[in-house]
Structures are given as C-alpha cells and as structure tokens.
Amino acid sequence: MPIKFRMGPVGENIDALQEGKVDVIAAVSPTMERSQWMALSNPYYGLNTRIYFRPDSNLSDPGSELSGKKLGVIGSSSPEEFVRRWLPDAYPIEHDTVSEMIESLFSGEIDAFLGEPVIVQSALNRHGLVGEVNSSEYFNLNEAVGAGLLLNRSADLLPELNNGFRAITPDEYRAIENRWIISSRDRYFRHSGSAVELSDSERRWLGENPVISVLVDNNKPPFSYVDRRGQWQGMTIAYLKLLEDRLGITFQLHQDPVWTNALIQAYRHDVDAVAMLQKTEERSRYLNFTKPFVSVPAVILARVSDKSIRSPGHLNGKRVGFTPGYVTYEIFQQNYPGINFVKMPDIATGLNQVASGVLDAMVVNLASASYEIERMKITNLQVVAEAGFNYDFSMASRNNSPELASILEKAVDTITPEDREALESSWLSIQGGMWRPNKELFIGLVLILVTLILIVYWNRRLTIEIADREKAEEGLRIRSELDRLLSDISRHFMDQPVHRANDYFLSRLGLHLNAEAVCIFSWEPRARIEHYWSSSLILILRPLSHCLTMTLPVFMAR
Structure with a gap:
C-alpha cells in the first residue's frame, strides 16, 4: 500500500485529520476531547511529560504548587488539555514549539512549561542552555502514543494499523529508539515489557480518563511511604510507575494519615483505585481486584526471652498488637477469638511496644x-512462628467501572518475573528466624x-585393598623366611653329620616357631626321644607337654 507523508505541527495535523485531508496521524495521544471523534490504534510508544523551570527563580519547585502559575504548553496538545482539565487554577499559555517556551521562560513571560525530556534536552542543546533548566520532582505525566484516525473510518483502517504495528518486533522498536x-x-x-493491548472501548475510556486517582498507604514501608522531602518511596510506587509506563497514563496519588479513613474513600468511590490491597469478601462488595502480584508471608514476632509463644494457638490470652484496616486482624479475630488485640497506629509503634x-x-x-x-535497630525481637497465611x-x-478493572488486569498480566525481580530486590529484604526449606536446599542436601x-x-574399598595387600605381603615374607630356613637346614644335612x-x-625350628623346646620322638622299637633342643640351653628332660614333638623317622639314626 503506497503511503504519502505530510509534515506539520500537532494542531495543523489534527485539523487536517478532522477535515479529511489526511487519513492517519502517525503519533498522537488520547484525550477526552479527541475520543469524541478520533479512534486510536493500539499504543506502540509512550511519552513522559515533566514541568521545567529556572533554578534561580523565586520558585523552588513549582510542581508542588501550580495554583496561579503561568504554564507554557504546546497548542492543541494533550498536555494543554491536561492543564485545563486537571489544573484549573493554573494559566496555560499556548506556544508552537518547545524553543518558544524556553525563550518565554527566560524572558519571564511564563513560570514553567510542560515538555518531554528528550525534546526539551535537544532544544536546550541548540540554545546552549544545558544545565540552566530543572525538571520538577512533583509532576510526572505519562501518555500513550498511537496512530489516530477518524471514527467513521476506523472499521477499515484500524485493524490494518494494529496488524502493522504488531508485526514490528520489540527488538526492532528498540533499535529504532x-x-x-x-x-x-x-x-x-x-524495560523488557511492552505496551498493554486494549480494546477499542478500553482505549476510549483511557482517553476520557488519562489521570487515575489511586489511594496509597503513606506509612507502610517498604511498600509505600513519604520520605522527609515529601516524596513517595517504596515498592508500591515502583510498581505504579511501571504500570503508568505500560498504559501511558498518570496515577494521581491520594493518602490519609489513618488507613481506615483512607479505605472509606474507596468505599465511597471517591478514588478510582487502591494500590496494594488484600482481597476480602467485604471489600469485594465495592471493589474489583486484579490477580495478586506480590505475596509476603505473615509472621508472629515476640521477644527473644519469651519462650511461651511458639504457634498461633499460644497467643490466647496474650496482648497482641495489630494495625486497623489490614486483613491480619480480621483473620485472627475469627480463628483465635481468645487473643487480646491491641490497636496500634502503625507497625513501628507496635514493634517498639513488643x-x-x-x-x-x-x-x-x-x-x-x-x-x-x-531501621530502628531493635535487637530483642525474633520471628517465633508463621501466622498461617500470606x-x-x-x-x-x-x-x-468495569473498563478500569479490565485495563488494570491486563496491565498486571504484562508484569514479568524479571520485572518483579528488578522492582522487589531494591525494597524487600525478607529476613527472619523461620526455617523454610526450598528446592535449592534439597538439591544441596542430596549432593x-x-x-x-x-x-x-572409597575409604572402605581402600581399607580392604590395604588389608589384602598387607596380608599378601605378610604371606610372602613368611614364605621367604621358610625358604631361607629350609635352604639353610638342607645345606647342614648335606655338609654336617646327621646328629x-x-x-x-x-634349634632353627624352635627359634622360628618361638618354642621353648623341640624334640624328635620315636615309637619304635619303644617310645623315646631321639633328639632334643631347649631354648634354656640346659639339658633337662621336660614333660612331654612342654615339648614340641615331631615324629620324623626319616631323621633317626640307623
């Protein structure tokens, strides 16, 4: 299919699409206004927009408070619609290019401007202003990018566009970028992950709702908490940023000092979503849940010196701390009604009191x-038992909002084991006194x-071989000595008289056998000793029981 390209600013391209002068806009982000007449392909890219300001201005960081500020935006862009809809107390000032916004920033016409990091950095390089502009730590707008076309032509063109983008491999996308x-x-x-494939209705819903309010626990480290600078930190925040990138949306984080009060907001539907929440039958009445993507064991902690607690059953009659709003209390209250639960404002306070x-x-x-x-350097606590659930x-x-539930479910499905390892390794340091056998341990034990x-x-075999060798060597030694003895005796019979x-x-035989006496005994014509030898060298006739007797007629004198 032949394709003809036309270049122009965002506003002109959108007008040309509406007027039918072009068939497709190659790169556009969804907005509520555009979703009324524009269809968007499956997103193939994502953009991140930040607020930029001069560090030497009177504003330390305008991202924390934008009310009354003059913000530079590109005309007819999605950031412009975002400012008008979500920042009604700010004043958007339209510009045609990022370079124009930089000039307005340094001339004092605007307090800050919205732009994508790559485009802003390129413009600053051309103006020789690298290092002269900072980005806010408090503002982060994510946008999905796809191809846009008129709704009345989407039935024919949209499947072709989606098939074309789907045919491009991740490696090819990565090489182009x-x-x-x-x-x-x-x-x-x-990142190894890819954009989330959504249905037409889901993409339209995101176009109408590019900012999703999310309730987050502000005092639950290492999952989520606010640091001393007022910045969100924790594993939950890392997961939310990943989902923002995958969906091309922005999560607006909400908090409440008391978690039970925060959950009331979810019950009233004052917020769109809740991050990192356990599913219960009660909560399922007013919330939809994705499949779990983080699992951590629940344990019982007690003092090292307390030997009375070794299982959940040992908690009956004990004072046990809990934090309201968590499933821990609900499960234990049902299964162990004899426990004396004591409400704690947070986990740190509870651990200190234990x-x-x-x-x-x-x-x-x-x-x-x-x-x-x-963090608190507590040394007298230990894990004494598992609680029996995760x-x-x-x-x-x-x-x-069934569309939001489906969108979040699809986004969670794109999280790979590699993503989990990268996100959780920086925050989860699971240590405890419980021994938990695993596959690696069994393999090690088998080895x-x-x-x-x-x-x-091999030791047994070597021992047997050594014993056999020693036995053989002893046999050879004895045989050699006997050979020498018999040879010596034979020479004496040939060279000496018989007696x-x-x-x-x-004498030789007695010494060889370590005998006290040796004699040759004859029975004919009557019993008598023919020859006698004694080790005592005294010729005393000994009882026959003390004499090694030999009946050797061959040696008798004739």
Missing part, C-alpha cells in the same frame, strides 16, 4: 517487620549425601 534517543534513561523500551514488654507479640507481614526492625496484594478499583556416600565407599644336622634343625 536507540538510534534517535541517546540517553537510556529516557528510552521507553529500556520490644519494651508492653505487648506480648505482633502479627505482621515479614517484609515490613524486617524493614522496621532494621499477604497477597492486588490492585483494586471501584466496581462501578552432600552423595558425596559422603562416595567418600565412605649335628638334627641339632641345628631343631
């Missing part, structure tokens, strides 16, 4: 317990056992 964007930090395809003896124990997820114990965390969304069996076998030869024979 690497060619044009130098900094890996600004690349969309720096350490000081005010509480007997606390049931908590192992990740938070490990983090707080390490904290399975999901994304939850208000149940009156050790096989090694020990081989060592025992002297017999005496020599008896």
